[in-house]
Amino acid sequence: MRTGEPLPAVGDVLTALATGIWHWDTAAELVTVNAEAARLLGLPAAETALTEAQARSRMHPVDWNEITGVVQLAVAEGxxxxxxxxxxxxxxxxxxxVRSRSKPSYDAERRAFLLTGTLQEVTEPVPGTPAGRTAVTGDWRRSREAFLLDAGRALAEARSTAEVLRVAAGLSMPGFTPDGLAVFGVEGDRLTIIGHHGQQPGDEGPFSHMSLATDYPAAEVVRTGRAVYLSSPETYKTRYPVTWPLAQHFGRQSWAFLPLTVAGRTMGAWMAAFTYPVAFTPDERSVLTTVARMLAQALSRAGVAESERELTDGLQRSMLPHLGPEIPGMSIAARYVPTGGGLQVGGDWYDMIPLPGGRFALVIGDVQGHDVRAAGLMGQLRIALRAYASEGHRPDAVLSRASRFLHGMTYDDPDAADLRFATCLYVEVDPTTGVLDVARAGHPDPAVRMADSTVLIRRTDGGLPLGIDPDADYPTTRIALEPGETMLICTDGLIETGGHDIETGWKxxxxxxxxxxxxxxSLADALVQAVHGPSSHHTTGPLADRREDDIAVLLLCREGEGCGCGDAVAVRPTVRRTMLSVAQAEPERVAVARQQLRELLHDWASPDQVDSAVLLLSETLTNVLVHTDADALLLAEVRGEPGDRRMRVEVTDTSDDLPHKRRPGELASSGRGLMLIELLADLWGVDPRGEGKSIWFELYETSVEPSAEPSVEVE
Structure with missing residues (x-):
């Protein structure tokens, strides 16, 4: 360029340097790019305007999400x-x-970010290297801070253990995202698997209920409270040779095990596993440590919330009745979900009361309020109604007496902090004829679905809510429920929640x-799900947190065409297992292993088989300690239903020496281990494990006698 000549245009200079320009307005949801930026995005080289969705489709979804965090952090820091x-x-x-550099700003009036920056192609380094971290996230420290802010917010908003685990599985760490996660808890002296991600269902089996004394990284972390970083398979294999075979088949290259600590107490461990080598630099360890602390806090909060829900469920179950025995010719279903907040207890209730002559009464009601006092009044009122009904009073008399009872409790008590009333619907049912005698105290009317699915609101006479006027009358209305018809009675929470009034709610x-x-x-479930999502017979966690009012539902069906009965619920078989390592220097742990196996088989049908299993376990563990220089790892499990179960005991060691049968003399002190296994086990075998082997045997809890010659498998 000659002296005195004008400078070239900025756009021409940037184009010559293969640098594009882009502008992003989040309020307009519009991204404008010049020709070079369009080319870098894989579009025709011409200036163009893209919607956010179009721009997002050209970018890796992980990187698009990181842009938002980096922009927010840059605006906050200037x-x-x-x-x-x-x-x-x-x-x-x-x-x-491509690399983007920009100076974003925030428009407070439009509540939008404005960003104008450059795009320039760069070489993509190998993931896991320091350069690879920069390629994925831009500035390492700024991306790390943005990631931690997002992770902290997401974990703080998680309200249950399952939600915490979902958030943890979705965390995209800056530059070294793990592909496998596991969260371990502690029960007594054993590890448990709280949750895992990146493994197949069932892979957690060998690691669940593992003794804290086992030579396993997570167990060591819980024992010591210190993190364990394993940057290569060789490191893992050297430090934990006994349990390395359990981790080997997952094909990971690096592992981080960090303590989950709350208030100075280690409540578990968190494993992050990587398919590529990670050096675990100080920056990377800092990120992992911070995430582990946030994860521990989130799990602790979720545990407290779930304990409160369990307390609530227990309280509600103690107050709400079972529906009693089956009624010939009729089916009954009920649901109850309390309001959210606090202990999630409220004043809604339902009841089924047996009456003389084969009749029974259905009661549903709602005490004013959503607190412990309402729940307490509800419990007392329910007992009073049961007492009056059991005395043989008609529906009108039952409600009249209940009203006087509640009035005396609330209005005549000088220590009562507030005055309460209750709505109630009382239905006396004759199952033989289908006749219903209904008395109503300020409660919504029942609805009846006929056999052809036509639905009618059955208007009934009624009186004031219980507790307002001790002399109130409650007239009785008689309804006939025909075969195939279903009656619905509910509290107003089912009708009016979600901004509905009584009319639109009934529609x-x-x-x-x-x-x-x-x-x-399924109809009872559908009624509650349509209002607020999945339900159960009682409380349901996040569902109750969104409740505007308690919900109680009772369905009564007179069997016939148009009315079905519920199916039995299948019970899935359970699996129980125990795991323990026995080191060469700890032969006394063989006795511990025997005791653990007996506890595992505490309800096994045959005591002789239990004795045989303990004997064979003792032999296999002792053989490892005596005939090899390796430590032993025990895994015992029981599968199936009682009376038809399978017991499998497996002892693994790192020695390549395979056992073989011998013919010991009469006075020999050893050599009988495999002979005993062959005589007593239903099935046994030896499995080579690449480095080491596993000796296993199985016994079956069946009435069928085992064959004279047990099966043998050597793989």
Whole structure:
């Protein structure tokens, strides 16, 4: 360039340097790019405007999500936002990596971010290296801070253990995201698996209920409270030779085991596993440690919340009745979900009361309020109603007496902090004729679905809510329930939740009743799910947290065409197992292993088989300690239903010497181990494990006598 000549345009200079310009307005959801930026994005080289969705489709989803965090952090700090982005083609393949540098700003009036920056192609380094971290996340420290802010917010918002685990599985750490996670808890002297991600279902089996004394990284972390970093398979194999075979088949290259500590107490361990080598630099350890602390806090909060829900469930179960024995010719289903907040207890209730002559009464009610006092009044009122009904009073008399009872408790008590009343619907049922005598105290009317699915609101006479006027009358209305018809009674929480009034709420319920074609139990679920999502017979966690009012539902069906009965629920078989390592220097742990096996088989049908299993375990463990220089790892499990179960005991060691049968003399002190296994086990075998072997045997809890010659498998 000659002296005095004008400078070239900025755009021409940037184009010459293969640098594009892009502008992003989050309020307009519009991304504008010049010709060079369009080319870098894999588009025709011409200035163009893209929607956010179009721009997002050209970028790796992980990188697009990181852009938002980096931009927010740069605005907060008043610095440049730098990030590297992987550009994708139409088939989802990465075609290049570009670096963006920009100075974002925030428009408070429009509540939008404005960003103008550059795009320039760079070489994509290998993941896991220091350069690879920069390629994925831009500035390492800024991306780390943005990641930790997002991770902390997401974990703080998780409200259950399952939600915490889902958040942990979805964390995309800056530059070294693990592909396998596991969270271990502690029960007594054993590890448990709280949850895992990146493994197949069932892979957690060998690691669950592992003794804290086992030579396993997570057990060591819980014992010592110190993190364990294993940067290569060789490191893992050298430090933990006994349990290395358990981890080997997952094909990982690096592992981090960190303590989950709350208030100075180690409550478990967190494993992050990687398919590529990770050096675990100080920066990487800092990120992992911070995430582990946040994860521990989140799990602790979730555990407290779940304990409260369990307490709530127990309280509600103690107050709410079972529906009693089956009624010939009729089916009954009930649901109850309390309001969210606090201990999630409220004043709604239902009851089924046996009466003389084969009749019974259905009661549903709602005490004013959503607190412990309401729940206490509900329990006392329910008992009073049962007492009056059991004395043989008619529905009108039952409610009149209950009203006087509640009035005396609330209005005549000088220590009562507030005055309470209750709505109630009392239905006396004659199952033989289907006649229903209904008395109502300020409660919604019942609805009846006929055999052809037509739904009618059955208007009934009624009186004031219970507890307001001790002299109130409650007239009785008689309804006949025909075969195939279903009666619904509920509290107003089912009707009016979600902004509905009594009219629009009934329309919603009517639609469900008319269109549902399942049995009575599924209909009860459908009614509650339509309002707030999945339900159960009692409390349901996040569902209750969104409740505007308690919900109680009772369904009564007179069997016939149009009314189904619930199916039995299948019970899945359970698996119980124990695991323990026995070191060469700890032969006394053989006795511990024997005791653990006896405890595992405490309800086994045959005591002789239990004795045989303990004897064979003692032999296999002793053989490892006597005939090899290796430590032993015990895994014992029981599968199946009682009376038809399978017991499998497996002892693993790192020695390559395979056992062989011998013919010991009469006075020999050894050599009988395999002979005993062959005589006593239903099935046994020896499995080579690459480095080491596993000796196992099985016994079956069946009435069939084992064959004279047990099966042998050597793989």
């Amino acid at each position: 610095t440049l936002a730098e990030v590297r982005i992987r550009i994708m083609d139409e088939r989802g393949r990465v075609i290049r990596t 919603r319920i009517r639609t469900i009743l008319e269109t549902h074609d399942g049995d009575l139990e």
